Amino acid sequence: MARQRPQRHDPATLERAEAALRSAGLPLTVQRRRLLERFLGCSDHPAADTLHADVARHVPGLSRATVYRTLETLVELGLAVRIAHPGWEQRYDPRTDLHHHLVCDRCGLVLDHEEPALDQLPLPPARSGFAAAGYSVQFRGLCAGCANPRRPAAPRAPRRNGA
Amino acid sequence: MARQRPQRHDPATLERAEAALRSAGLPLTVQRRRLLERFLGCSDHPAADTLHADVARHVPGLSRATVYRTLETLVELGLAVRIAHPGWEQRYDPRTDLHHHLVCDRCGLVLDHEEPALDQLPLPPARSGFAAAGYSVQFRGLCAGCANPRRPAAPRAPRRNGA
DNA sequence: ATGCCGTTGCGAAGTTGTCGCAACAAGAGC
DNA sequence: GCTCTTGTTGCGACAACTTCGCAACGGCAT
Numbered sequence: 397m398a399r400q401r402p403q404r405h406d407p408a409t410l411e412r413a414e415a416a417l418r419s420a421g422l423p424l425t426v427q428r429r430r431l432l433e434r435f436l437g438c439s440d441h442p443a444a445d446t447l448h449a450d451v452a453r454h455v456p457g458l459s460r461a462t463v464y465r466t467l468e469t470l471v472e473l474g475l476a477v478r479i480a481h482p483g484w485e486q487r488y489d490p491r492t493d494l495h496h497h498l499v500c501d502r503c504g505l506v507l508d509h510e511e512p513a514l515d516q517l518p519l520p521p522a523r524s525g526f527a528a529a530g531y532s533v534q535f536r537g538l539c540a541g542c543a544n545p546r547r548p549a550a551p552r553a554p555r556r557n558g559a
Numbered sequence: 560m561a562r563q564r565p566q567r568h569d570p571a572t573l574e575r576a577e578a579a580l581r582s583a584g585l586p587l588t589v590q591r592r593r594l595l596e597r598f599l600g601c602s603d604h605p606a607a608d609t610l611h612a613d614v615a616r617h618v619p620g621l622s623r624a625t626v627y628r629t630l631e632t633l634v635e636l637g638l639a640v641r642i643a644h645p646g647w648e649q650r651y652d653p654r655t656d657l658h659h660h661l662v663c664d665r666c667g668l669v670l671d672h673e674e675p676a677l678d679q680l681p682l683p684p685a686r687s688g689f690a691a692a693g694y695s696v697q698f699r700g701l702c703a704g705c706a707n708p709r710r711p712a713a714p715r716a717p718r719r720n721g722a
Numbered sequence: 723a724t725g726c727c728g729t730t731g732c733g734a735a736g737t738t739g740t741c742g743c744a745a746c747a748a749g750a751g752c
Numbered sequence: 753g754c755t756c757t758t759g760t761t762g763c764g765a766c767a768a769c770t771t772c773g774c775a776a777c778g779g780c781a782t
Contacts, residue, residue: 423748459762464739480643480697485738498689509683518676525703526661533696540688586779622731648769
């Protein structure tokens with residue numbers, strides 16, 4: 397889950413996020429700061445519980461409810477988006493600009509995908525009755541690790557629940 | 560949830576599905592037949608529990624586990640696909656051909672969207688390491704009912720859990 | 723009709739996400 | 753620095769969704 401990457405989140409991003417909280421009148425608690433630091437540096441689109449398990453190692457006693465509530469707050473402030481992940485739990489993405497996703501059918505990995513040709517797709521016509529506010533292209537298939545059986549790089553369960 | 564539509568699923572589709580089960584060596588039980596009949600005619604991308612509540616009215620005693628297992632089987636046989644539905648429970652789509660979705664941010668409605676211009680998007684390059692097997696474009700926004708406050712056509716809760 | 727073997731129903735349990743409430747802490751004002 | 757206000761946190765319980773284990777059952781081939 398790319399937990400060991402050198403955490404190179406843009407420091408300006410963190411500052412902007414903290415400013416957004418402040419200007420919304422929301423106090424910047426220790427928990428929120430730690431969650432922001434960790435979350436904004438993520439490119440692995442974590443689920444709430446995953447993020448909780450991760451941050452709780454450095455913030456003992458951190459409650460799961462707090463993580464769920466904080467992520468929800470970030471979505472409301474436009475600092476994060478929920479991403480759709482068929483067959484898995486809810487996940488969050490700190491990138492809110494237009495981009496796309498590659499989703500591994502086997503291990504559930506979600507990779508970002510940049511492709512200018514996908515950034516100006518035609519929206520559904522107004523007469524369809526549906527007022528489109530945005531879109532995202534989701535490619536499904538196998539990630540590098542799962543496509544190469546010799547190196548099972550992502551030993552995650554294919555489904556979320558159960559043994 | 561469009562439960563009253565005249566059930567016009569292609570009879571050939573049902574036959575093909577039953578043939579697929581047979582050729583996989585899977586017995587065609589009463590429960591599976593009823594679920595297939597109902598599910599293949601759906602264009603509302605039902606969740607497992609929704610489908611259960613619906614079919615159980617005609618098959619008393621139908622277990623929820625059976626519905627979950629059957630849908631899983633259909634996915635494995637390529638007769639259905641899981642679709643991503645942000646913030647909601649798992650949903651299934653009997654259409655496995657290339658098409659796209661309009662998802663209402665407010666009521667969770669999922670509409671099919673046909674648009675030839677979206678059917679030949681560039682796949683991620685092989686050197687990305689990701690072997691794409693398919694894709695789908697998801698538009699988010701407001702459906703006709705939710706965009707028109709005068710007629711709240713879809714009085715469903717915006718989130719799934721809680722009170 | 724018989725037997726094999728996968729399916730079903732049931733209840734329990736696991737996972738994900740939310741709620742209510744009391745204790746607490748951030749930030750403003752003094 | 754102290755206090756007050758107000759929103760946050762942690763906790764435990766709960767709700768919704770999903771899967772599991774097992775015994776009984778039922779397709780389907782012979």
